[in-house]
Amino acid sequence: xxxxxxxxxxxxxxxxxxxxxxxxxxxxxxxxxxxxxxxxxxxxxxxxxxxxxxxxxxxxxxxxxxxxxxxxxxxxxxxxxxxxxxxxxxxxxxxxxxxxxxxxxxxxxxxxxxxxxxxxxxxxxxxxxxxxxxxxxxxxxxxxxxx
Amino acid sequence: xxxxxxxxxxxxxxxxxxxxxxxxxxxxxxxxxxxxxxxxxxxxxxxxxxxxxxxxxxxxxxxxxxxxxxxxxxxxxxxxxxxxxxxxxxxxxxxxxxxxxxxxxxxxxxxxxxxxxxxxxxxxxxxxxxxxxxxxxxxxxxxxxxx
Amino acid sequence: xxxxxxxxxxxxxxxxxxxxxxxxxxxxxxxxxxxxxxxxxxxxxxxxxxxxxxxxxxxxxxxxxxxxxxxxxxxxxxxxxxxxxxxxxxxxxxxxxxxxxxxxxxxxxxxxxxxxxxxxxxxxxxxxxxxxxxxxxxxxxxxxxxx
Amino acid sequence: xxxxxxxxxxxxxxxxxxxxxxxxxxxxxxxxxxxxxxxxxxxxxxxxxxxxxxxxxxxxxxxxxxxxxxxxxxxxxxxxxxxxxxxxxxxxxxxxxxxxxxxxxxxxxxxxxxxxxxxxxxxxxxxxxxxxxxxxxxxxxxxxxxx
Numbered sequence: 001x002x003x004x005x006x007x008x009x010x011x012x013x014x015x016x017x018x019x020x021x022x023x024x025x026x027x028x029x030x031x032x033x034x035x036x037x038x039x040x041x042x043x044x045x046x047x048x049x050x051x052x053x054x055x056x057x058x059x060x061x062x063x064x065x066x067x068x069x070x071x072x073x074x075x076x077x078x079x080x081x082x083x084x085x086x087x088x089x090x091x092x093x094x095x096x097x098x099x100x101x102x103x104x105x106x107x108x109x110x111x112x113x114x115x116x117x118x119x120x121x122x123x124x125x126x127x128x129x130x131x132x133x134x135x136x137x138x139x140x141x142x143x144x145x146x147x
Numbered sequence: 148x149x150x151x152x153x154x155x156x157x158x159x160x161x162x163x164x165x166x167x168x169x170x171x172x173x174x175x176x177x178x179x180x181x182x183x184x185x186x187x188x189x190x191x192x193x194x195x196x197x198x199x200x201x202x203x204x205x206x207x208x209x210x211x212x213x214x215x216x217x218x219x220x221x222x223x224x225x226x227x228x229x230x231x232x233x234x235x236x237x238x239x240x241x242x243x244x245x246x247x248x249x250x251x252x253x254x255x256x257x258x259x260x261x262x263x264x265x266x267x268x269x270x271x272x273x274x275x276x277x278x279x280x281x282x283x284x285x286x287x288x289x290x291x292x293x294x
Numbered sequence: 295x296x297x298x299x300x301x302x303x304x305x306x307x308x309x310x311x312x313x314x315x316x317x318x319x320x321x322x323x324x325x326x327x328x329x330x331x332x333x334x335x336x337x338x339x340x341x342x343x344x345x346x347x348x349x350x351x352x353x354x355x356x357x358x359x360x361x362x363x364x365x366x367x368x369x370x371x372x373x374x375x376x377x378x379x380x381x382x383x384x385x386x387x388x389x390x391x392x393x394x395x396x397x398x399x400x401x402x403x404x405x406x407x408x409x410x411x412x413x414x415x416x417x418x419x420x421x422x423x424x425x426x427x428x429x430x431x432x433x434x435x436x437x438x439x440x441x
Numbered sequence: 442x443x444x445x446x447x448x449x450x451x452x453x454x455x456x457x458x459x460x461x462x463x464x465x466x467x468x469x470x471x472x473x474x475x476x477x478x479x480x481x482x483x484x485x486x487x488x489x490x491x492x493x494x495x496x497x498x499x500x501x502x503x504x505x506x507x508x509x510x511x512x513x514x515x516x517x518x519x520x521x522x523x524x525x526x527x528x529x530x531x532x533x534x535x536x537x538x539x540x541x542x543x544x545x546x547x548x549x550x551x552x553x554x555x556x557x558x559x560x561x562x563x564x565x566x567x568x569x570x571x572x573x574x575x576x577x578x579x580x581x582x583x584x585x586x587x588x
Contacts, residue, residue, distance in 0.1 A: 017195055048164055054209050054228055055202035062201050081201055082405065083427060085232040085379055085526035087554050087572060089547040090293050105558075105567055106530040110404065111376065111429065111441025113528050115556075115570065117546075126546055129556065129572065131528060133377060135405065136441075146237050147405025147430075229552065230574060232379035232526055234407050234425060236400040252411075252420055253383040257551065258523065258576065258588025260381050262409075262423065264399075273399055276409065276425065278381060280524060282552065283588075294552025294577075311489055342458055348503050348522055349496035356495050375495055379526040384587050440531050 003032055004074035010067055013075055018063075025063055028099070030071055037064040038121075039098040050094035052127075057098065057118055058086065061130035064102040065114030069134060072107055079112060079134040080144040086130040093120040098127070110136050150179055151221035157214055160222055165210075172210055175246070177218055184211040185268075186245040197241035199274075204245065204265055205233065208277035211249040212261030216281060219254055226259060226281040227291040233277040240267040245274070257283050257291075297326055298368035304361055307369055312357075319357055322393070324365055331358040332415075333392040344388035346421075351392065351412055352380065355424035358396040359408030363428060366401055373406060373428040374438040380424040387414040392421070404430050404438075444473055445515035451508055454516055459504075466504055469540070471512055478505040479562075480539040491535035493568075498539065498559055499527065502571035505543040506555030510575060513548055520553060520575040521585040527571040534561040539568070551577050551585075 005013065007030045015022040024045075029036040037060065039045070045056040062081055069079050092098060099119045106113040116130040137144040152160065154177045162169040171192075176183040184207065186192065192203040209228055216226050239245060246266045253260040263277040284291040299307065301324045309316040318339075323330040331354065333339070339350040356375055363373050386392060393413045400407040410424040431438040446454065448471045456463040465486075470477040478501065480486065486497040503522055510520050533539060540560045547554040557571040578585040 053206075054231070055206040058205040058231075059200075059202040081235050083232075083234050083377055084201070084205075085230075085572065087230050087546070087574060088228050088293070089549075089552075089554055105528070105570055106441070108441035108530075111530075113530055113570070129546055129554070131526065131570065131572070133528060146235070147400070147402035230524055232425065234399070234427060236402075236405075236407055252381070252423055253588070255383075255588035258383075260383055260423070276399055276407070278379065278423065278425070280381060294547070294549035347500075348525070349500040352499040352525075353494075353496040375529050377526075377528050378495070378499075379524075381524050382522050382587070440529070 003030070003071050005071045006030070010071045013070065014067060027067065032072065033104055035064055035068040035071070035102045037067065037100045037102065039100070041094065041097050046094050052092040052094060052098060054088065057088070057092070057128050058084065060098055060100050060118060061086065061116040061132055064100040064116055065104070065132040065134070068102055068104055068114060069107065069112050072104070078144060079136050080146060081132060082135045082147065083133040084130060086128055088128045090125055090127045092127040093123070096120040096122060108136070110138070112136055150177070150218050152218045153177070157218045160217065161214060174214065179219065180251055182211055182215040182218070182249045184214065184247045184249065186247070188241065188244050193241050199239040199241060199245060201235065204235070204239070204275050205231065207245055207247050207265060208233065208263040208279055211247040211263055212251070212279040212281070215249055215251055215261060216254065216259050219251070225291060226283050227293060228279060229282045229294065230280040231277060233275055235275045237272055237274045239274040240270070243267040243269060255283070257285070259283055297324070297365050299365045300324070304365045307364065308361060321361065326366065327398055329358055329362040329365070329396045331361065331394045331396065333394070335388065335391050340388050346386040346388060346392060348382065351382070351386070351422050352378065354392055354394050354412060355380065355410040355426055358394040358410055359398070359426040359428070362396055362398055362408060363401065363406050366398070372438060373430050374440060375426060376429045376441065377427040378424060380422055382422045384419055384421045386421040387417070390414040390416060404432070406430055444471070444512050446512045447471070451512045454511065455508060466501070468508065473513065474545055476505055476509040476512070476543045478508065478541045478543065480541070482535065482538050487535050493533040493535060493539060495529065498529070498533070498569050499525065501539055501541050501559060502527065502557040502573055505541040505557055506545070506573040506575070509543055509545055509555060510548065510553050513545070519585060520577050521587060522573060523576045523588065524574040525571060527569055529569045531566055531568045533568040534564070537561040537563060551579070553577055
């Protein structure tokens with residue numbers, strides 16, 4: 001088991017494929033089993049009440065697991081998100097960045113599963129948890145289909 | 148059982164509380180048990196490949212159930228999203244609006260559960276399904292807390 | 295689109311592959327898109343308080359979708375359950391059978407998704423909802439693997 | 442933060458409230474934040490193919506989080522399971538016990554969330570993951586209601 005891309009290669013590649021949003025995200029740490037991703041929280045991520053919106057947390061969870069799969073399998077691996085479960089447990093601090101800690105529970109031939117805990121920076125109580133599942137493209141093909 | 152707000156009142160109220168995004172959404176139909184919500188798909192909802200992003204579909208599902216709870220319970224009801232499960236089953240058409248068909252399975256004193264099917268307009272095969280759960284504020288209080 | 299097995303063939307086949315539990319379940323209705331399955335509630339399905347246990351409801355949801363996939367794809371289709379989300383909304387009546395109403399949202403080449411509403415017989419308020427996802431075996435193989 | 446029951450008290454109490462199934466489960470480890478629960482796998486937990494059934498894994502996940510909530514809040518705390526999401530990732534070994542490692546992500550006034558990883562004993566690759574959510578009874582009442 002090893003990484004197909006290191007942290008710098010992963011961020012470069014993500015800025016190519018997600019030019020509109022990649023500046024929001026930065027990889028804080030990367031191992032073969034885990035990734036730590038930061039979302040630089042800005043006005044467009046907030047919702048009334050000064051908290052971070054649900055879609056922003058969903059996006060962070062999805063990007064985190066997707067990036068970890070990319071780092072493991074390399075650029076040819078255009079995984080397709082097939083499922084998501086999330087629990088929203090505490091109100092995120094609208095003045096703090098969000099930190100996602102993601103672990104890959106399974107990276108099979110056709111299916112990947114990643115678990116994510118999301119924290120407001122500086123707190124050790126998770127604001128949300130997510131599990132994301134992906135369909136993986138067969139070896140040699142460019143992208144997964146929707147099953 | 149009856150509605151605390153009709154369709155026009157609901158759209159007016161949503162434009163007050165969600166001024167940044169309310170122009171994206173419009174209520175197509177509203178009954179005591181169900182709502183049909185349209186997302187006017189624009190560039191900011193797309194991701195590479197010309198398809199609608201996951202966060203946009205999450206946001207549509209959340210807004211749909213939230214709006215239906217509002218219509219049933221009235222303006223004092225600031226429900227808090229506590230959970231979500233989604234399955235992404237087909238690739239949305241980036242050139243079509245998304246239509247969410249939402250049913251309220253439970254509207255209890257402290258907990259609400261809504262089911263959503265999301266379609267690309269003009270297709271009868273769902274691109275995604277979601278179940279959203281909410282914590283409801285006790286009678287007379289302004290907002291639910293995170294349990 | 296058509297059924298590979300009718301209701302009688304489906305029940306016969308299920309009694310062969312699930313001899314220990316098949317007498318608990320009976321197919322009430324079967325179409326190309328939906329199935330209605332009854333769980334004959336007995337003592338072993340109950341938990342303290344005289345209500346039906348969570349594992350019994352999980353099992354009913356899983357059997358319902360699995361049976362509908364079988365009816366559509368035929369006996370060679372040994373689908374593998376890969377995911378489940380459930381919401382438990384009301385207390386089931388321990389003195390009534392459970393009725394599961396299941397719809398197939400997707401039956402792709404490698405992935406199937408089914409939605410289930412579970413009722414205590416005689417009530418129109420669902421006690422639980424479930425979404426079950428399955429990995430499907432490629433054509434000509436005997437069983438799906440775990441991705 | 443402290444435990445209202447230690448491991449022996451917890452097992453004693455569970456054998457009172459779940460007499461039919463408590464001999465299947467044993468608490469291997471208990472801290473304020475986590476529990477390790479063993480399911481002694483027997484014939485009734487198996488399904489065709491010599492693997493452990495989905496309902497057995499659901500039951501193990503539910504019992505694990507429920508027991509941890511009991512240990513933290515004490516005997517008066519009759520939590521009600523309101524939601525579950527599970528991913529089944531590998532085939533459990535029908536000849537090995539299952540070990541559930543459970544962490545409490547939130548124990549609020551009215552809502553609890555626990556994460557569970559399930560392993561076949563002797564393997565470090567999880568066969569399943571689960572998140573279980575619970576409604577908690579208000580202080581002084583005997584049991585939670587269904588929201």
